[in-house]
Amino acid sequence: MDSLARCLPNYFSILEGREKPKFHALKQFMVDFDPSDSFDQLWGQHESAMQNFRDEKNGSGNLTLLDLKIALAQRMLDSCILCERKCGTNRNAGQRGKCNVLEARISSEFLHYGEESELVPSYTIFFSGCTFQCVFCQNYDISQNASSGEHFQPQVIAELIDKKQARNVNWVGGDPTSNLPFILEVLAHTDTPMPQVWNSNMYLTVETMAILDGVIDVYLTDFKYGNSKCGQRFSKVDNYWEVITRNHSIARQQAEVIIRHLVMPNHVDCCSKPILDWIASNLENVRVNVMAQYRPMHQASEYPEINQPLKTLEFLEAKEHALALGLDLVE
Numbered sequence: 222m223d224s225l226a227r228c229l230p231n232y233f234s235i236l237e238g239r240e241k242p243k244f245h246a247l248k249q250f251m252v253d254f255d256p257s258d259s260f261d262q263l264w265g266q267h268e269s270a271m272q273n274f275r276d277e278k279n280g281s282g283n284l285t286l287l288d289l290k291i292a293l294a295q296r297m298l299d300s301c302i303l304c305e306r307k308c309g310t311n312r313n314a315g316q317r318g319k320c321n322v323l324e325a326r327i328s329s330e331f332l333h334y335g336e337e338s339e340l341v342p343s344y345t346i347f348f349s350g351c352t353f354q355c356v357f358c359q360n361y362d363i364s365q366n367a368s369s370g371e372h373f374q375p376q377v378i379a380e381l382i383d384k385k386q387a388r389n390v391n392w393v394g395g396d397p398t399s400n401l402p403f404i405l406e407v408l409a410h411t412d413t414p415m416p417q418v419w420n421s422n423m424y425l426t427v428e429t430m431a432i433l434d435g436v437i438d439v440y441l442t443d444f445k446y447g448n449s450k451c452g453q454r455f456s457k458v459d460n461y462w463e464v465i466t467r468n469h470s471i472a473r474q475q476a477e478v479i480i481r482h483l484v485m486p487n488h489v490d491c492c493s494k495p496i497l498d499w500i501a502s503n504l505e506n507v508r509v510n511v512m513a514q515y516r517p518m519h520q521a522s523e524y525p526e527i528n529q530p531l532k533t534l535e536f537l538e539a540k541e542h543a544l545a546l547g548l549d550l551v552e
C-alpha cells in the first residue's frame with residue numbers, strides 16, 4: 222500500500238464519495254440540552270454524547286451534537302481557554318486577549334494550489350490574528366494584526382464553500398484556533414461533502430481538541446520546535462514541547478495527520494531531529510513534510526542564529542534523518 226493510501230484512507234474515501242466528512246454525522250446526531258445550562262453541565266452532556274456518538278448509538282433530543290459544540294465553544298470565550306495561553310479574557314464582553322482576536326476576520330480566501338499535492342486545490346480560508354508571535358513570521362502583517370481583513374456572517378462563508386470546486390476546506394491563519402466558534406457556525410450552515418482540514422500551530426487546549434473531535438478530518442500541523450526553550454525564544458509561548466506533542470497524539474487518535482516541519486538555520490540538532498525522532502516513536506501512518514523554505518523575516522534580524530537563509534546541507538541533514546527513520550515523507 223502506498224503512503225497516501227496508508228496515511229489518508231478516510232480523506233480519500235470522502236473525496237471518492239464513499240464516506241461523508243465527519244461533521245455531517247455530528248449534524249445528524251441529536252442531543253437533549255439547553256444552551257443556557259451551566260458550562261459544567263454542557264461539558265458533561267458533551268462527554269456522554271461523544272461517547273454514544275463514538276459507540277454509534279442513537280441520540281435523541283431537539284438539537285444536534287454540532288449545536289452543543291457551538292454552545293460550548295461560545296461559552297469558552299467568557300474566560301478564553303481556546304489556546305494554551307489560557308489568557309482568560311472575556312471575549313464575549315468585547316475584550317481582546319493575547320491573540321487580539323475579537324470577531325473572526327478573514328484576510329483572504331482562495332483556491333490554493335501550493336499545498337501538499339494530496340490537498341490541492343484546497344479552499345484556504347486565512348484568518349487574521351494568531352496565538353503565536355513567531356519572530357520570523359512571513360505573514361506577520363496578517364498574523365500580528367487581528368484587526369486586518371473583513372468580518373463575514375457564517376452563512377456567507379458557508380455559501381462560498383458550497384460553491385467551490387475544491388478537495389477540502391483548509392482553515393488557517395495566523396491560526397484558526399481563536400476562531401473556533403465561527404468555524405463551527407459556518408459548518409452548521411454548509412452541506413458540502415468536503416473534508417475539513419485544521420491547519421494550525423496546534424497550541425490548543427485539551428478542551429478545544431475535544432470540541433474538534435468529530436469535526437476535523439485532517440490535521441495539517443506545523444511542528445516547529447524540538448524543545449520548549451526554542452518555542453519560548455521564537456514564538457513567545459510556554460511549554461511548547463509538552464503541549465504540541467500531547468496534541469499531536471490526540472489529533473492522531475481523532476483523525477488523519479499531515480505534519481509540516483520547517484527546518485531552521487542552526488536548529489537541526491535542537492529542533493528538527495528531536496521532532497522527527499518523536500514522530501517516528503509516537504505516531505503511526507502520518508505524512509511528514511520536511512520543508513526548506515525558511516527565510517529570515519519580520520524580527521529575525523534580532524536573533525543572529527536565524528538571521529540567515531537555511532543552508533542546503535542543514536536541510537539535507539534533516540531530510541536524511543527523516544528518511545533513516547522511515548517516515549512517510551511528502552515529496
Ligand SMILES: [Zn+2]
Nearest residue numbers: 451488491492
Ligand atoms: Zn531549536
